Structure formats: structure tokens, C-alpha cells
Amino acid sequence: MKIKLDExxxxxxxLDVVEQGxxxxxxxxxxxxxxxxxxxKAHLELSRQGRSFFISGEIKTSIRMSCSRCTKEFDYPYDAPFSSYYERAGKSAERESELRAADLDVNFIEGDELDTADLLLGQIALELPMQPLCAPECKGLCPKCGADLNLGDCGCARDKGKETKFSKLKDIKIK
Known part of the structure; x- marks a missing residue:
């Protein structure tokens, strides 16, 4: 859905917006x-002040992701509020200038319309976990044989008794 900035x-x-995945x-x-x-599905509140636009709302959907530990796919219910600050791209956006800390929160809109699909996709991407987990207690895969450790111990000898340079640290007594 495209929203005319003049409106x-x-x-x-x-606005209540529905975008297909x-x-x-x-x-x-x-x-x-x-x-x-x-x-x-999103509920959006849009307002303006001169060339600046404030957009807030809540986004709801269901996403299928892969676990970063065990690689199994799982369903992730997405329900998150957001708020964004936009300005019309103009001469100030085109010229080179030093970036201020306040500029990091500004998004620029080119043209006379705001595409809600771009807005929603950007907000969802920002909110998703960088390392999605199917469960907080996910054990992942065995680094040696690749077996799923959530299903049980794989039984391979994963350097259990191997001496490392840090092995002596477990013998240190702290008073």
C-alpha cells in the first residue's frame, strides 16, 4: 500500500494495513x-510536522525461521511495536555533510509516497533476533559428527578427556 505524503x-x-508475505x-x-x-498486519499512526513525519504502530505476523544452533525450522510469532522518524529527501540529503548522532534516527523518503511494504519489511528485519533459537535450551549440533544434541547424546568422543592449555585452570583454588 502506498500512502501519499500530502494526505x-x-x-x-x-491506518490498518495488511501486506501479503x-x-x-x-x-x-x-x-x-x-x-x-x-x-x-499492522496498525499505523502517522503524523507530520513540516517536512518531518512520525510513524508508530504495531506489527503482527507469524514467521518461519531456522534455528542458529540446530538448523531446525520453527515458527516465530512476531508482535512488536515500533516508531520511526522520516524526512523528505531533499537537498540536505543529497549533499555531503558530517553525520551527527541525531541523524542516525532519521529515515529519508524519496518521492511523494510512502510504501508501507518497505516500512514493514524494514521494521521486521530490525526486530528479529540475530541468532534465532528454536528454544532457549537448544543444545545445537555436535561439532564433531553433526548429530542433533537435542535428541540425545551422540556418543562420539568429542575430546572429553583431552588436555588443553586451559585444563590446569580447573585445579586452581581461590580463597
Whole structure:
């Protein structure tokens, strides 16, 4: 859905948006590490002040991801609030200037429309865990044989009695 920036008033507008996961995958060019199991639903509050736009809301969907430890796929319920600050791209965005700390929170909008699909995809990508886990207690895979340690001990000898340069540290007595 595209929102015309001129339709956003200082008093603000509220929108309920639904984007299909397939459309978001298309926008990302197939580069997502996850897939959408349900449409992305969002409630958005948009307001403006001059050339600046404030957008806040809540996004809900269900995502299928791969565990970073055991590589199994799992379903991740996504429900997160967000808020963003946007400015129209203009001459200040085109010229080179020193970046200030306050500039890190500014997103720029080119053109006269805001694409909600881009907005939602960006917010979801920011909020997802960098190392998704199927469960906090996931044991992952054996580094030697590759067996899933969540299903039980693999039985291979994973250097259990091997002497390392840190082995002597366990014998230190601290008073």
C-alpha cells in the first residue's frame, strides 16, 4: 500500500494495513532468511510536522525461521511495536555533510509516497533476533559428527578427556 505524503496531516491519521508475505519476499528480492506464514498486519499512526513525519504502530505476523544452533525450522510469532522518524529527501540529503548522532534516527523518503511494504519489511528485519533459537535450551549440533544434541547424546568422543592449555585452570583454588 502506498500512502501519499500530502494526505498525512499534523493531526495525524490511523491506518490498518495488511501486506501479503509473498509481496514482502518479492520486495526483498528473495534475500530473506525467513518466510512469512501469515499476512503481515499492522496498525499505523502517522503524523507530520513540516517536512518531518512520525510513524508508530504495531506489527503482527507469524514467521518461519531456522534455528542458529540446530538448523531446525520453527515458527516465530512476531508482535512488536515500533516508531520511526522520516524526512523528505531533499537537498540536505543529497549533499555531503558530517553525520551527527541525531541523524542516525532519521529515515529519508524519496518521492511523494510512502510504501508501507518497505516500512514493514524494514521494521521486521530490525526486530528479529540475530541468532534465532528454536528454544532457549537448544543444545545445537555436535561439532564433531553433526548429530542433533537435542535428541540425545551422540556418543562420539568429542575430546572429553583431552588436555588443553586451559585444563590446569580447573585445579586452581581461590580463597
Amino acid at each position: 498525512i496531516t499534523e493531526a495525524g491519521i490511523s 509473498s509481496a514482502l519476499n518479492e520486495i526483498a528480492g528473495g534475500s530473506l532468511d525467513f518466510s512469512f506464514l501469515s499476512p503481515v
